[in-house]
Amino acid sequence: MGITNAQSGTNVHEIAAGIYRINTPMALPGDLAFSFNQYLIDDDEPLLFHAGLRQLFPLVNEAVASVLPTARLRHIAFSHVEADECGALNLWLSAAPQSAPLCGTVAAMVSINDLADRAPRALADGEVLTLGRHRVRWFDAPHLPHGWDCGFLMEETSGTLLCGDLFTQPGRGEPALTDADILGPSEAFRQPMDYFAHCPQTGTLLEKLAQAQPTTLACMHGSAWHGDGAALLRALAGALGH
Known part of the structure; x- marks a missing residue:
């Protein structure tokens, strides 16, 4: 694995057994370095998290094809309805004829039943889906960090929490996997244009995720992280005043 497109810098790295981070660095307005990540779980029923x-x-299709044929994808999953989460959803559904959207029940009800070209598989809070060797559990997390429909997937065999916009870091997303501090950079990035909803349940929701005891946090922007995920999620709650 490595660079799959020399012009864009799109790259693929395995961050846990059978779980690949697809990373594309981009510049935001003001020439701020940033990155967008997708996570591919290679299994009997392959899953892509973030369309x-x-x-x-x-670029992402090219990267997926470096791991497995795109047509094998069965689940196109995402945290909440937003362009960087599911803007390409229908393109994936076209490229992978056996695939379907995978999301929470709220996203299915308010958006995806209408937006998607195929009906979604809607997961209830705590519901488990077995992909083969891997199994993923859905956690409802309304308004964490934003969006009534927000939620996350936990791949339980590897302890990988697909944590969406939590711990968003600036930069090109290097390295692919780190054990260095990501809370400091993510909080410094968040504060000038705070995108957290700060709902009353924020602390409770972060504690729910912490109790799942993740050991890898698969962030949508920046490096994935390995370590005591429960401690880091509780540290985030503290930084947010919960």
């Missing part, structure tokens, strides 16, 4: 921006589909 990604529509404009990035050719």
Whole structure:
């Protein structure tokens, strides 16, 4: 694995057994370095978490194809409805004829039943889906960090929490996997244009995720992280005043 597109810098790295981070670095307005990640679980029923921006589909598709044929994808999953989460959803559904959207019940009800070209598989809070060797559990997390429909997937065999916009870090997303501090950089990035909803249940929801005891945090922006995920999620709660 490594660079799959020399022009964009899109790259693929295995961050846990059978789980691959697809990373595309981009510049935000003001020439701020940033990155967008998707996570691919290679199994009997392959799953892609984050459909990604529509404009990035050719690059991400190229990266997926470096691991497995795109047509094998069965689940196109995401945390909540937002362009960088599911903008390319229908392109993936077209490229993978056996695939379907995978999301929480709220996202299915308010958006995906209408937006998607195929009906979604809607997961209830705590529901488990077995992919083969891997099994993923859905956690409802409304308004964490934003969006009534927000939720996360935990791949339980490897302890990998697909944690969406939590711990968003600036930069090109290097290295692919780190054990260095990501809370400091993510909090410094968040505060000038705070995108957290700060709902009353924020602390409770972060504690729910912490109790799952993740050992890898698969962030949507920046490096994935390995270590005591429960401690880091509780540290985030503290930083947010919960």
